[in-house]
Amino acid sequence: MGELFAAIDAPASVWQFIIIGLVTGALYALIALGYTMVYGIIELINFAHGDLFMLGSFLALQVAVTLGAATADDGAIGMVAIALMLVTAPLFCAGLNVAVDRIVYRPLRNAPKLAPLVSAIGVSFIFMNIGLFWRGATDVNFPNLIPPTNLLEGTGLRFTAKDAMVIGVTVPTMVALTVFVRYTSLGKAMRATAQNPTAAQLMGIGVDRVIALTFALGGALAGIASVVYGLYNNTVSYQMGFQNGLYAFTAAVLGGIGNIPGAVLGGLVIGLVKALGDAYVGAQWSEALVFAILIVILIFRPTGILGARTREKV
């Protein structure tokens, strides 16, 4: 965040902070979408989601390094690398997420709710350890493949091609996801499973298959987010999964967990609070501010901003 502020040439206006907030918020929202999909269907707080996202970014980095995109001056190689990352990272994360569901969560489908939650924490630990072996304990540079062209040149504000990329990926993804869940038959099956797995099964829906599909989608979203995150921040580390997973989870809950537009709204709120907090309260307090606002919102609206009141299961 620091170097971003330094790069602003005009006196920083509140609009600049709002732009920064919206862009980082869109990034959190992208991660939160995967979180909320999985929660929506099996009510599992998937603590491993952030670490899956971290592994995705390591894979994307591996692709870039293998192609030599980090050192090449040729922009074309960079474009090829980005395209390849956007294919491999989501596939990798989706496959991994489905495998984890099959091996770890599926045997616990009828267990008390704590069991899959604790298992998710376990998976998160294992992913973190893999990340640690893969890239070590320190921050790793992610190649800077997108030129820092300012698209708002002359207005005194800064909105670079990178910022545009984040918005340009998040918004269509959210729209596509909403359309998928609302209007396709698979989406209908997902909603039915979320409502009542047993009834869905009786209606001829392959519940396990639908859940696997949700994990695949959630994983793919984590993969896309990991590429966008790497290209945007140019630094990745084995611990970033925890930090960003936490923000994403907070975004999902803030907006009303299981609710797709809610996750995006929550992400944007967090991004804005954090950017404005960085600017006007102090960077060391802005994270605390995010969680304070989360607590306050939950006290007054216990199911999140857009969350529907769930029926008490007796």
Next chain:
Amino acid sequence: MTWTAPFRYWLLAVLVLVVAYPLIPGSNPILGQQLVPLVCYAILALGLNVVVGYTGLLHLGIAAFFGIGAYVTGILTVPMFPFQQSFLVAVIASTVIASAVGVVTTAPTLRLRGDYLALVTLGFGLITTFAIRNLDNITDGTKGLNPVSPNLLPWVDDPDLTKFDRPTGWAATWRGYPYFYYICVGLLVLVMWLLRNLERSRLGRNWVALREDELAATCMGLNPARLKLSAIAAGAALAGLAGALYAVSQRTTAGPQAYDFNRSMITLCCVILGGLGSRPGVLVGVFLLLGYDTILTPYLDNQIQLLQINPNGKSYLKVSGWRLFVFGLALIVMMRFRPAGLLPAWRVRHELQPANANESAKPVEPTTGA
């Protein structure tokens, strides 16, 4: 846990061993030094067990109370502040303040259920860590307050008590610590005894009723809000006590990272691994998981270094490099094959048994009424 006779003897044997350990000539003071934090973590885990195990509230921020206890002790004892209180005052103040903070911060959030409450506790834990890190002039930021070395008890003039330590061989390297070791072990035994009584009391049974079925418990006239608050108060008090002992044992409050989300998570892992709601189980969980982490791994790594198996320092050839992997695998395997923990609580175990296993104990022959 049913207190079957063999188990009772095992527990007694362990207790005797723990008490006698510093008195054995030539016993390793380093190991003793490592045992004290484990005792602190055990008290912390027992506190979390009241909240999660008995009452069924998923709390993801217990380390915050641990930190509050440690920092209250730090503020009351370090030379930086004018208080200079004794150990007894520090421990009592830490326990009471942590408990009060628990009640005050939880009271507005009692309306929340399940995952949302978990998230709020997580947020509270994070805010506490940020506060510890950022309130530089109170907590000394990332460095932590030190030296924390209060007079252990007001009526003991010489905290080192060298005359008692000398025969054990601990005194030279580890001044006064067998004394503190005994205080910690004594407090752990006291906490275990208090929790045993609490568990069997009306309050303890009400907590369990709330865990089993909040709606039914409310219909039977229990006040869920008050019960949840009392559980949080008890859990936070124990965590505060643990924090105070931890700060004294380390002679520093340690930095904020000692009380972050990881600490909460690992403590939760210990409680779940040992057996939710089971006091001996929680102790087993703490000593297995944290004993592995803080005693066994450093020892094995040291051996690997001595044998020069890993000359290039590759992280996957170190036992400590696999730390998270081992924790994660332990949790997953436990949840799959033994979800109630290693030493499941008596009640939980009975719930998991098939219904007819209980009935077969009763006489099933119908008496023919002539």
